[in-house]
Amino acid sequence: MRRGLFREMPSKEKKGTRNHWSHGRSKEEFNDFLKKLELQAIETAEERIPLYLNVGVKDAGLILDVGCGSGMVTRDIAGLTKGQVFAMDGSREMIEVAEVVLKEHENVKLIVGDAHSIPFCSNIFDVTTCNLLLMWSRDPQRVVKEMARVTKKGGVVLASLEPDYGGKLHWPENHRVDPIFAGEAIKKRGGDPHIGRKLRMFFVRAGLETEIGIGNSRIWSCEEDKAYYLHSRDYYVKVLKEAGLSDEEIDQWEYEYLNSLDEGIELNFFPQFYAIGRKP
Numbered sequence: 711m712r713r714g715l716f717r718e719m720p721s722k723e724k725k726g727t728r729n730h731w732s733h734g735r736s737k738e739e740f741n742d743f744l745k746k747l748e749l750q751a752i753e754t755a756e757e758r759i760p761l762y763l764n765v766g767v768k769d770a771g772l773i774l775d776v777g778c779g780s781g782m783v784t785r786d787i788a789g790l791t792k793g794q795v796f797a798m799d800g801s802r803e804m805i806e807v808a809e810v811v812l813k814e815h816e817n818v819k820l821i822v823g824d825a826h827s828i829p830f831c832s833n834i835f836d837v838t839t840c841n842l843l844l845m846w847s848r849d850p851q852r853v854v855k856e857m858a859r860v861t862k863k864g865g866v867v868l869a870s871l872e873p874d875y876g877g878k879l880h881w882p883e884n885h886r887v888d889p890i891f892a893g894e895a896i897k898k899r900g901g902d903p904h905i906g907r908k909l910r911m912f913f914v915r916a917g918l919e920t921e922i923g924i925g926n927s928r929i930w931s932c933e934e935d936k937a938y939y940l941h942s943r944d945y946y947v948k949v950l951k952e953a954g955l956s957d958e959e960i961d962q963w964e965y966e967y968l969n970s971l972d973e974g975i976e977l978n979f980f981p982q983f984y985a986i987g988r989k990p
C-alpha cells in the first residue's frame with residue numbers, strides 16, 4: 711500500500727470503522743442485500759459503463775470508488791483501466807465480501823473508511839466515483855466535498871447513479887403499493903428517495919464544474935421487469951410486510967402485477983441521475 715497517499719487522521723476518526731451502515735442487518739438480510747447489489751450492478755452496467763468511459767477511467771492513473779459495497783460495481787471500473795483503483799467502504803463486512811469479488815483484479819486495493827472524512831491526501835485522484843452512495847449518506851454534501859478534495863485539479867468526480875423516486879411512473883396504478891416503492895420504503899430505511907434532484911446542488915456547492923444527466927433513458931420491457939421482480943421477489947414481499955400489508959393483500963397485488971406483466975401492458979420508470987464534476 712502506498713503510504714504517501716494517506717493523510718493523518720484524528721484518532722477519533724480512525725476508529726470510525728464500526729459497521730453502523732449495515733443498520734443492524736441480520737446475516738440473512740445481509741446476504742439478501744448482497745444479492746440485490748449484484749443484480750443492480752448487472753442491470754445498470756449499460757448505464758454506468760458509458761459514464762466511466764466518458765470521464766476517462768481508461769487512461770486514469772489513480773481512481774477512487776467511494777462506498778464500493780461488495781465490489782460488484784468496482785469490478786466494472788477495474789476491468790476498464792490499467793490504472794490503480796482504490797475501493798473504500800465504511801463497512802468492514804462489505805470490504806471482506808469485496809476482497810473475494812475482486813480477488814482476480816490486481817489493480818484494486820480495498821480499504822475501510824468513512825466517506826465523510828476520506829482518509830486520503832488532497833488532490834491525488836484522476837477520477838473519484840460513487841454509485842448509490844449519496845442516497846444513503848448522512849451528509850451527502852460533505853461526502854461530495856470530500857470526493858472533490860481528494861480529486862486532482864483537472865480531475866473528475868462522478869456520481870454514476872442516484873435515483874429520484876419522486877419521478878417514478880408506474881402503470882397500472884396500485885394506490886396502496888405504489889407509494890411504498892416510490893420512496894416510503896427507502897425513507898424508512900434511512901435513505902433519501904429524492905437524492906437525484908439534489909445532485910446538481912451538491913456538486914456546484916463543492917466547487918465543481920457540473921454536468922447532470924439521466925443515465926437510464928431506456929424503458930425496460932415487461933420481460934425485463936418480470937425477470938427483475940422474480941429475482942428480487944423476497945425483497946419486495948418483505949418491504950410490503952414491513953409496510954403493514956397482510957399476506958392476502960400481498961398475494962392480490964402480486965397476482966395483478968404479474969398479470970399486467972404477462973399481458974405486456976405494465977410500465978415502470980424512475981430516473982437515475984448522474985453527475986460529472988470537473989475540478990477547476
Ligand SMILES: C[S@@+](CC[C@H](N)C(=O)[O-])C[C@H]1O[C@@H](n2cnc3c(N)ncnc32)[C@H](O)[C@@H]1O
Nearest residue numbers: 731747777778779783799800801824825841842
Ligand atoms: C447501496 S450500497 C452501494 C454499493 C456499491 N457502490 C454498488 O453500487 O454496488 C451503499 C454502500 O455505501 C456504503 N456507505 C454508506 N455510507 C457510507 C459512508 N459514510 N462511508 C463509506 N461507505 C458508506 C455502505 O456500507 C454500502 O456498502
